Amino acid sequence: MFNKLHLFRECRDYNLSIWQCPSFVFFVLGLVNIAAMLGTYFIATRYMDQPEIVALIVIGISLFIFIISHSVTEGFNKLAQASKMxxxxxxxxxxxxxxxxxxxxxxxxxxxxxxxxxxxxxxxxxxxxxxxxxxxxxxxxxxxxxxxxxGEITFSPQPTNIYLLAQKVIDNSALFAQANNVSLRLESPEVLPQAYVDPDKIFLVFQNLIDNAIKYIKGQGEVRVVLREENNFIKVAISDTGVGIPQSQQKYIFKKFFRSDNIMKYQTIGTGLGLFIAKAAIKQNNGQIWFESKEGKRTTFYFTLPIYK
Structure with a gap:
């Protein structure tokens, strides 16, 4: 009993589900192997004259062991990723x-x-x-x-004026943009409904995306923030005239600590955490985030926020 509790505690410490925890799955796999050998023996002795039944049972047991082994592999992969991170x-x-x-x-x-x-x-x-x-x-x-x-991130949604929120971030970024020879533009319709979001989290999203856009422009350039109402959502587009993201690395852009090769080449300061945090914040606020980029020319990040009704 104590060993079983120890296994559960170990899985919890690793932040893994019970079926991805190697120590637990190995324990289960050992029991399954013993049961499979005994079961196959008794079934084989009982159905010696019906080999097809024995074969089906062996195949079923093998399939179950394969599934358990896959869970072990997934658990080790997750631990390896954690070690790498x-x-x-x-x-x-x-x-x-x-x-x-x-x-x-x-x-x-x-x-x-x-x-x-x-x-x-x-x-x-x-x-x-x-x-x-x-x-x-x-x-x-x-x-x-x-x-x-x-999974401990707090969430306090409320009716929020997205235009004022974006304008505040742009005002805060004005000196940084000026120092980098970058102009900032905010475009919005005269009437834009409020969004039902956590303003602190969305402020952080705007801040991360606008700061990134400014940092990754080499020489003179422009960052444009466009707000639109679209299908019961507010759609935000933040575009820049920066270095872009290589096509081969775009699938990794929202991963923790990831920074593309061309950004590293320019020695731009950053942790590779901003986009991971932004994606989590948008998801928590019931929106979506995606991007389009062409290396050496431009990048545009889009995200949607639910309208307050």
Missing amino acids: KTEFVSIASHQLRAPLSSIRWSLNLLEDGSSSPAETATFISFIKENTERMIKLVNDLLDVSRIEM
Whole structure:
């Protein structure tokens, strides 16, 4: 009994269903093998003159064992993916934290020296603040991913003005866009119904998609946000004139920690978590998210939000 409880606890710790937990499935598979051997023996002795019945029973048992083995394989695959994600997490987190921490230490050393002018001091303080915000965002992204994986994400839907929400994100992104020589445009009909969504989650979706669009434009460019009413949903399109996504890698774009090769080539700062979080938020708000992209030219992300009735 205690061993059985231990098996269930192990499956829960791995965040696997009972039929994907290797230790439990191996235990069941062992019992099935023993039962199959004994059952086949007794059936064979009883139906020796009817070999077709014995053959059918053996085939049925073999099929059942095959299904159990498939569950074992799925469980190992999931554990292997978890191990890979852990390695990627350590690599990305350490890389993303090292740069801002080094910058903060460098700025603090210069401030500690005491020879900085008031203007230089203000610049260093601004630099420290900026890098602190980067680290906070990384930690928040990692916490959001953890909540999504554990199914603990909160959801508080309410009637929401999507135009005002999008405008707020654009206003917050204005300086970042200006620094990157990118113009921002918001297009919407004069009358747009409210959406029934969690405004905090949708704000985060807008923020992630608009920030990505700005970051992945090299040189002068434009990010355009278009709002439309369509089939009892508000449809949002966020397009950019950036580097695009290679066709061969588009199927991975919503995976955790994924960053396409051309983005890595440009050394763009990012964790590869924003789109994973955005997709989970849209799904939780009963919408859909998808994209179209042409490498080297443009990318457009679309998502839908249910209209408040």
